Amino acid sequence: MRNILILLSCFILQPVFAECMEFNEEKFEHYLKSKSKIELIFFSSWCSDCKEDLLKIRKNQKNLKDKVVIINTFDRLEKANTALKALEIELDCYFDRDRVLTKKYNIKAVPAHVYVNQ
Template identity: 40%
Template sequence: MFKYFLRIAFFIIFLNYTLFCYAKCKEMELPDFEKSLKKLEKVKLVFFSTWCLDCKEKLEKIKEFKSNKDNVILINTFTTKSNPDDVLKAFDLSDFTCVIDSSHKIRKRFSVDKVPKILDYSSTID
């Protein structure tokens, strides 16, 4: 009975760990996104989509930004079917902030018409 309890406890802990480590992407509208950008002096905006093979190649190189101590925001756009959290998990990018741009207003604000696209953004410019 005790072994059964331990197995259930382990499963619950593992499930919670997996959800909290990789459930990073959240929907965000343009006004909230712009507010969060103003808190950062400089940031790299990485626009990607889950179906895009070129994006996946670019995501493999994104970890270099972390080692350079750069602020990075991953922005999932042009996507309606796939879960971007799965992509983050596959590329071990769970440390990065990820935003889902389902309204496409963020990508339009930054004139992104194709992915992948990496922009250097400075809040001191706007």
């Protein structure tokens, strides 16, 4: 019984870090409409300034859960997920494989911050 409790506590106490979801325009637009003000943070795993931004956010991410969405661009999905785990990020993340959002918001470099629904 003790072994089961120890095993369960390992799963319960472990934070669940974000994994980028594949971007789907329809679902993303629906997601945005369900929020009032939201900040989109565009990042890449190889960008040191991006990592600094995410580290600053990490300290307050519990309060930002419904206010910030991370968008990975100019990157590979596996690298994005590895970076999020290493930085202990728990916020929603979308992987912009075809750069739909990157083009829509005219993102030329990362990090970039875009505020929507204001």
